[in-house]
Amino acid sequence: MNSKIVPLAHGCDAVVIQTLPLFEMMRMRAATTARRHPVLGFAAPDAASAMRWVNQFTHTHRRLGPEDKEVVSPNNDTVYSNAWLDLSERPVVIESPEMGDRYWTLGLLDAWTNPFAYVGRRTTGNRPQRTLVHGPAWRGVVPVDITQTIAAPGDDVWLIGRHLVEDDGEDAARVRETQAQMRLVRLDGSDAAMRVDTWMDGRDAGTPAADLYLSITSAALRRNPPMAGECQAWPPAAAELEASLPAVYERLRTSNQPHDLGGGWAIPVMVKTHWSDDYLTRARIARNFIGALGVEEAMYPTAEVDARGAPLDGSRRYELRFAPGKGLKVGAFWSLTMYRRSDCLFVANPIHRYSIGDRTPGLHHDADGSLALRLQADDPGPGVNWLPAPKGELFYVVLRLYQPHADHLELRFDYPPIQPI
Known part of the structure; x- marks a missing residue:
């Protein structure tokens, strides 16, 4: 395994540290994708089904307050836009309207939690845009009306959007109008929405069972291979995995390795676009701060x-x-x-x-x-x-x-x- 892991974990513990971000991202996909499409209806009639819609935006329309208890350490500045892209069949085009002078960003995270690309005020501006996102196997022709092309490293991408809101009244209503104009489509303009099996109940944030971890991580690896040069020792033995999972999850939950800024201040996340071979920090962030964008966009x-x-x-x-x-x-x-x-x-x-x-x-x-x-x-x-x-x-x-x-x-x-x- 990589030298960044060896001094801190050995054997199956090291394998869990290396692959945990992939499992946790699949858990988030299950937890944050929609059961219902506004036109096509439910992804499955059974409420207990893990079938969900991907390539579809869901939005929040107000800033969070003390009555909201689902997300820890939420922000009080922005509303959110959320989508999971499935690029296994064809590319997806992100259509975004004129945003005026408003701060907004769409951060793209790969299945290993790398914040590898952005659309928004800092990177591409606030003009109307059509952004083509494609997987590693696509070799098509980019149409002339595409304003940006993003090559994703795997087939699964988490799209996390933030829109600055000045109040919960008129300005929130203006943001809601622009959110309604954001679409995920195919190159021919048709709705890109797909039904997918997310494989799990994403509401359970505890330590996963060994068989669930094995099956979901194996499936996700086939769709999202590790970066070139990242050693793999997959799959581990089930008995070893059963022992390692609780120990690693508990250690990542209780460990605190922020960057000390002095004066009592520290910063937990210091990634730009890729975690490189720092697997331990990547796993700690996936367990405790999943969805974090790169520091060039925001620092905390x-x-x-x-x-x-x-x-x-x-x-x-x-x-x-x-x-x-x-x-x-x-x-x-x-x-x-x-x-x-x-x-x-x-x-x-x-x-x-x-x-x-x-x-x-x-x-x-x-x-x-x-x-x-x-x-x-x-x-x-x-x-x-x-x-x-x-x-x-x-x-x-x-x-x-x-x-x-x-x-x-x-x-x-x-x-x-x-x-x-």
């Missing part, structure tokens, strides 16, 4: 402790101050989001504010140009940039940097610590 510095290293506690008051000329550097926007430590969800509060950032109405800068954000449970009064904390509970915060500048990407930015008051 996270803080759980204050300047003294003590856990952030809602019974105390804190300030995060960016000195004059030392503000966050982004090409799109930034936000700071508050979460409870106990469940990794938003904190309900009287002003219904779950994040604060450069687009927050009434954001106040001091006379010298500095920006101070107050993190506490009680209202600090007028003229203060307040992000409400959970009263008497531990919390953590996540900075979201969309289109971060080089200082962030090269880990040269000096993140100020969160100071207790």
Whole structure:
């Protein structure tokens, strides 16, 4: 096996670490594809069936709030567009309309969790586009009206879209209109939707049984081969796999290997377009942060402790101050989001504010140009940039940097610590 694995895992454990992203992506395919097509109906009449529709967009139309408990550490900036592409038969064309000056992105992840391509503001702009995505076996002719061609490394691709929303009223309605114009079609313009067997119940996020892991990973490998030069020791013996799966899953769940940024800040994901041969980090992210885009699109510095290293506690008051000329550097926007430590969800509060950032109405800068954000449970009064904390509970915060500048990407930015008051 690869040298990145050998010091940390041997034998079947190493095989699980190497292939776990593939299994987890298939689990996500089962969990996030639709049972029902708006025109063609259900993929199967039996509600217990694993048949689903692929090559079909599903969208969210509002930002998530404290009442939403399905996704941990959700963002409060964007709504989502989601689709799984099946490229085994023919290419798929992504049709996207004029987006004005709005931030939006469609990130393409291969079945090994590599964020290998994008469509959107940063990479291809906001004009109307027709993006051709094809699998490794396709050798056809690209039509002249195609604005971008993407060669996928395998037959399965997860398409994750984010659209910036300023409010849950008029602006959300405008986003909904553009989402409705996004289509997945064939080269002849026909609907690309396909029925597929997703093989499993994607709602079960626990450690998989050995026979399920063997069958799904084997099937997925045939459709999504590993990159050239990646050694394979598949399939492992069933008895060894049965012993390795619980141990590896538990280790990946409890391990924490973020990039330390100083000042109590760390960043869990530092991939650009490909994990290369860092199989252990790839597996850890697949288990804990699956669907993460590359850092050139977005970075997520996270803080759980204050300047003294003590856990952030809602019974105390804190300030995060960016000195004059030392503000966050982004090409799109930034936000700071508050979460409870106990469940990794938003904190309900009287002003219904779950994040604060450069687009927050009434954001106040001091006379010298500095920006101070107050993190506490009680209202600090007028003229203060307040992000409400959970009263008497531990919390953590996540900075979201969309289109971060080089200082962030090269880990040269000096993140100020969160100071207790």
